Amino acid sequence: xxxxxxxxxxxxxxxxxxxxxxxxxxxxxxxxxxxxxxxxxxxxxxxxxxxxxxxxxxxxxxxxxxxxxxxxxxxxxxxxxxxxxxxxxxxxxxxxxxxxxxxxxxxxxxxxxxxxxxxxxxxxxxxxxxxxxxxxxxxxxxxxxxxxxxxxxxxxxxxxxxxxxxxxxxxxxxxxxxxxxxxxxxxxxxxxxxxxxxxxxxxxxxxxxxxxxxxxxxxxxxxxxxxxxxxxxxxxxxxxxxxxxxxxxxxxxxxxxxxxxxxxxxxxxxxxxxxxxxxxxxxxxxxxxxxxxxxxxxxxxxxxxxxxxxxxxxxxxxxxxxxxxxxxxxxxxxxxxxxxxxxxxxxxxxxxxxxxxxxxxxxxxxxxxxxxxxxxxxxxxxxxxxxxxxxxxxxxxxxxxxxxxxxxxxxxxxxxxxxxxxxxxxxxxxxxxxxxxxxxxxxxxxxxxxxxxxxxxxxxxxxxxxxxxxxxxxxxxxxxxxxxxxxxxxxxxxxxxxxxxxxxxxxxxxxxx
Amino acid sequence: xxxxxxxxxxxxxxxxxxxxxxxxxxxxxxxxxxxxxxxxxxxxxxxxxxxxxxxxxxxxxxxxxxxxxxxxxxxxxxxxxxxxxxxxxxxxxxxxxxxxxxxxxxxxxxxxxxxxxxxxxxxxxxxxxxxxxxxxxxxxxxxxxxxxxxxxxxxxxxxxxxxxxxxxxxxxxxxxxxxxxxxxxxxxxxxxxxxxxxxxxxxxxxxxxxxxxxxxxxxxxxxxxxxxxxxxxxxxxxxxxxxxxxxxxxxxxxxxxxxxxxxxxxxxxxxxxxxxxxxxxxxxxxxxxxxxxxxxxxxxxxxxxxxxxxxxxxxxxxxxxxxxxxxxxxxxxxxxxxxxxxxxxxxxxxxxxxxxxxxxxxxxxxxxxxxxxxxxxxxxxxxxxxxxxxxxxxxxxxxxxxxxxxxxxxxxxxxxxxxxxxxxxxxxxxxxxxxxxxxxxxxxxxxxxxxxxxxxxx
Numbered sequence: 001x002x003x004x005x006x007x008x009x010x011x012x013x014x015x016x017x018x019x020x021x022x023x024x025x026x027x028x029x030x031x032x033x034x035x036x037x038x039x040x041x042x043x044x045x046x047x048x049x050x051x052x053x054x055x056x057x058x059x060x061x062x063x064x065x066x067x068x069x070x071x072x073x074x075x076x077x078x079x080x081x082x083x084x085x086x087x088x089x090x091x092x093x094x095x096x097x098x099x100x101x102x103x104x105x106x107x108x109x110x111x112x113x114x115x116x117x118x119x120x121x122x123x124x125x126x127x128x129x130x131x132x133x134x135x136x137x138x139x140x141x142x143x144x145x146x147x148x149x150x151x152x153x154x155x156x157x158x159x160x161x162x163x164x165x166x167x168x169x170x171x172x173x174x175x176x177x178x179x180x181x182x183x184x185x186x187x188x189x190x191x192x193x194x195x196x197x198x199x200x201x202x203x204x205x206x207x208x209x210x211x212x213x214x215x216x217x218x219x220x221x222x223x224x225x226x227x228x229x230x231x232x233x234x235x236x237x238x239x240x241x242x243x244x245x246x247x248x249x250x251x252x253x254x255x256x257x258x259x260x261x262x263x264x265x266x267x268x269x270x271x272x273x274x275x276x277x278x279x280x281x282x283x284x285x286x287x288x289x290x291x292x293x294x295x296x297x298x299x300x301x302x303x304x305x306x307x308x309x310x311x312x313x314x315x316x317x318x319x320x321x322x323x324x325x326x327x328x329x330x331x332x333x334x335x336x337x338x339x340x341x342x343x344x345x346x347x348x349x350x351x352x353x354x355x356x357x358x359x360x361x362x363x364x365x366x367x368x369x370x371x372x373x374x375x376x377x378x379x380x381x382x383x384x385x386x387x388x389x390x391x392x393x394x395x396x397x398x399x400x401x402x403x404x405x406x407x408x409x410x411x412x413x414x415x416x417x418x419x420x421x422x423x424x425x426x427x428x429x430x431x432x433x434x435x436x437x438x439x440x441x442x443x444x445x446x447x448x449x450x451x452x453x454x455x456x457x458x459x460x461x462x463x464x465x466x467x468x469x470x471x472x473x474x475x476x477x478x479x480x481x482x483x484x485x486x487x488x489x490x491x492x493x494x495x496x497x498x499x500x501x502x503x504x505x506x507x508x509x510x511x512x513x
Numbered sequence: 514x515x516x517x518x519x520x521x522x523x524x525x526x527x528x529x530x531x532x533x534x535x536x537x538x539x540x541x542x543x544x545x546x547x548x549x550x551x552x553x554x555x556x557x558x559x560x561x562x563x564x565x566x567x568x569x570x571x572x573x574x575x576x577x578x579x580x581x582x583x584x585x586x587x588x589x590x591x592x593x594x595x596x597x598x599x600x601x602x603x604x605x606x607x608x609x610x611x612x613x614x615x616x617x618x619x620x621x622x623x624x625x626x627x628x629x630x631x632x633x634x635x636x637x638x639x640x641x642x643x644x645x646x647x648x649x650x651x652x653x654x655x656x657x658x659x660x661x662x663x664x665x666x667x668x669x670x671x672x673x674x675x676x677x678x679x680x681x682x683x684x685x686x687x688x689x690x691x692x693x694x695x696x697x698x699x700x701x702x703x704x705x706x707x708x709x710x711x712x713x714x715x716x717x718x719x720x721x722x723x724x725x726x727x728x729x730x731x732x733x734x735x736x737x738x739x740x741x742x743x744x745x746x747x748x749x750x751x752x753x754x755x756x757x758x759x760x761x762x763x764x765x766x767x768x769x770x771x772x773x774x775x776x777x778x779x780x781x782x783x784x785x786x787x788x789x790x791x792x793x794x795x796x797x798x799x800x801x802x803x804x805x806x807x808x809x810x811x812x813x814x815x816x817x818x819x820x821x822x823x824x825x826x827x828x829x830x831x832x833x834x835x836x837x838x839x840x841x842x843x844x845x846x847x848x849x850x851x852x853x854x855x856x857x858x859x860x861x862x863x864x865x866x867x868x869x870x871x872x873x874x875x876x877x878x879x880x881x882x883x884x885x886x887x888x889x890x891x892x893x894x895x896x897x898x899x900x901x902x903x904x905x906x907x908x909x910x911x912x913x914x915x916x917x918x919x920x921x922x923x924x925x926x927x928x929x930x931x932x933x934x935x936x937x938x939x940x941x942x943x944x945x946x947x948x949x950x951x952x953x954x955x956x957x958x959x960x961x962x963x964x965x966x967x968x969x970x971x
Contacts, residue, residue, distance in 0.1 A: 040560060141717050181591060186856040335732075408934065423587075
């Protein structure tokens with residue numbers, strides 16, 4: 001154990017590997033902060049290059065890329081309200097509200113530090129508990145998945161700001177959108193109205209860009225204000241007469257450490273949630289962020305601030321999505337089953353390099369060195385994120401100083417290019433446009449957009465597991481047949497029933513006393 | 514801002530753009546110069562799977578052979594309809610290559626698309642993965658005969674998965690049952706999205722068996738978590754010699770999933786030949802990269818291959834289409850597809866839920882609260898005009914980008930919007946000239962994400 005660890009450390013410390021890590025970090029930050037390019041896509045684009053690298057460099061590049069791009073997704077989320085990657089969708093409204101208050105640098109600072117802390121925690125879980133934990137995730141069948149999806153979706157509806165009914169409505173609208181296209185389980189096209197392109201269904205990336213980004217452009221244009229008002233978006237933290245050396249560090253990191261100390265237990269909770277969700281195959285960083293956000297709101301003393309610019313929310317959700325990344329490697333390394341789409345590619349790369357992921361790699365000394373190298377890369381990548389992320393925040397923050405009349409057309413261009421580039425399809429641009437209009441209308445009626453996005457993302461899987469379960473056994477009782485599924489199921493039902501029943505109980509209690 | 518100034522700017526803008534394009538190298542679509550710009554390969558399946566791995570491996574080698582960047586685009590979904598139509602219906606100029614898979618010979622039999630192998634110019638078949646039956650390590654079955662006997666005595670008791678209903682592995686299993694004289698649904702098929710999730714379901718005890726190809730199950734098979742009862746091939750696979758074939762167990766039933774490279778119909782003959790030659794060089798092991806050949810890379814990834822070129826591939830496509838068509842149109846298969854939870858059950862439940870929620874909202878008598886910042890006070894007439902302009906901008910992009918190309922379309926839209934929103938014309942032009950080529954370089958050159966090219970190639 002000791003010796004392989006030191007060999008791994010030596011391998012990692014070679015200049016080539018460090019250079020690869022550094023370049024991948026920059027690349028990851030870049031790709032993550034461009035809406036429409038996801039971490040998965042970035043990794044896929046990297047594959048041809050990995051053929052030229054030795055094993056450790058190839059894997060280190062992927063790990064670094066992934067960790068940096070998930071954080072970088074927060075930058076456009078915060079600054080222009082377009083989630084850079086789907087994992088940032090859960091706290092889009094919080095982060096963007098903070099920007100409107102001039103606190104974008106603080107918000108991104110919290111994102112950065114909590115992301116790094118979450119990532120490090122995830123790495124720790126990966127190092128210490130991988131084999132044991134993977135066995136739990138291996139117990140999941142379609143019944144457990146069904147309840148897991150219900151849980152994720154319920155969280156989105158319950159945490160949404162304003163009326164819970166409207167949250168539920170938004171969720172149903174999103175789920176409805178997900179039924180468009182060729183149903184994976186039935187192989188029957190639905191609601192395609194004769195468009196071949198709709199066979200694929202509605203892709204959630206253009207949908208997300210439209211719902212959040214384009215609708216914001218519409219709203220800004222429609223309520224165009226005078227020049228003086230629009231110039232207001234400058235940092236509220238940075239003092240003009242401050243000439244000290246730390247002037248630039250202050251707005252980003254100034255309030256973060258006390259915030260982190262205050263929230264250390266919630267960070268721990270969120271990171272645990274993240275690592276656990278990440279470990280379950282098929283549920284990745286995006287769902288982890290939603291569930292952690294919901295739990296955070298439930299436990300918070302100021303739940304009314306959630307959705308309107310809560311730093312706590314941003315911190316908790318970002319620690320969860322970064323911790324989920326390392327979690328997803330657990331089933332990939334231990335069982336050879338990908339925890340998310342990135343690790344699916346990783347398995348492909350490993351196979352190409354004659355390494356078969358599975359329990360055996362922990363026994364072969366050569367491959368164990370590589371595994372330890374992966375552990376170490378997670379740590380190095382997250383530490384490297386602090387200075388690089390800081391630079392990215394500072395350069396990104398210049399964006400908000402640009403007047404809106406210039407910023408809005410440019411954001412529009414990014415919406416168009418981002419939605420086109422994910423599949424190279426014009427139809428996705430139409431989807432983006434349609435979703436922009438829908439998003440705008442929904443917001444006018446104060447219906448939250450987050451649940452719509454999650455509905456589109458998870459709807460297909462939810463229906464699939466629903467139909468699979470009913471094909472296995474016609475009775476609904478079979479949904480509670482297995483111990484884990486029964487537990488998850490009862491928990492979901494309680495989640496919905498408690499707020500409905502609470503008022504009656506409270507009334508009874510009051511009349512009794 | 515008068516008309517002349519606008520005209521001036523437009524001319525200046527055009528000149529600048531022109532210079533830019535010249536500096537990038539003028540491109541023409543002539544056949545002799547092929548290829549002189551990046552090529553895209555359309556892969557109909559998602560990142561990480563066997564087909565995607567093949568496409569990316571091929572792309573790397575093609576890039577070396579043809580001397581231009583070769584990008585892989587995953588056009589997924591719709592059980593392969595999307596990707597196959599995108600690849601085969603692309604402009605036949607040789608800059609879009611299509612990866613085709615077994616589904617091409619199935620989808621049209623299932624009335625899901627009109628596209629079939631007749632719409633393709635076959636170049637080379639690559640992967641050929643025979644179907645195999647897997648069980649969990651603690652399963653009571655040790656060979657195909659035991660499985661068959663059990664299924665005969667307990668029809669409908671066993672569950673199997675591997676892909677969606679009507680997918681190639683479903684077809685393989687149902688066909689085998691039919692061949693053995695059982696009903697095609699004597700083993701219940703649970704539709705799943707791909708082999709990966711199916712194997713996970715098998716290992717966690719959710720189903721009794723999985724039907725998919727051996728390379729797809731390589732990691733779990735090598736670690737002993739699943740066992741393979743037999744492979745539906747005539748001879749044992751070279752990478753998995755210990756796995757018995759169906760033939761050796763007394764069942765003459767063979768079926769496999771395959772993929773290969775094709776070009777859209779009407780691609781000029783010289784281009785077809787150029788691509789075909791390059792691919793032949795790659796699959797014959799002549800072209801070497803990092804000291805390894807393409808077949809060596811494929812073997813390392815555990816993918817079984819069968820290289821059939823041009824006419825041979827075309828013949829295979831024809832006979833494969835016939836075999837699959839016979840299975841898919843058989844009574845046994847038809848009956849099976851029409852049972853279980855219908856496709857409208859789930860949307861129906863959702864519609865009911867939406868109805869209930871809307872009812873509750875009406876019952877609450879809360880007039881829908883409007884968002885505070887959009888009201889009659891804040892909306893100005895100029896705002897309405899601007900919003901309409903934004904809408905028109907997106908629509909204009911959709912209408913013109915494919916013909917005129919990204920640089921001109923996006924440049925014109927951005928310039929007009931900036932200018933109309935109140936930025937001075939020279940400032941708008943400056944921003945446009947800096948921003949649009951910048952974004953083009955970023956996406957198309959650095960990140961290799963293709964943007965609309967237009968008839969001039971930029």
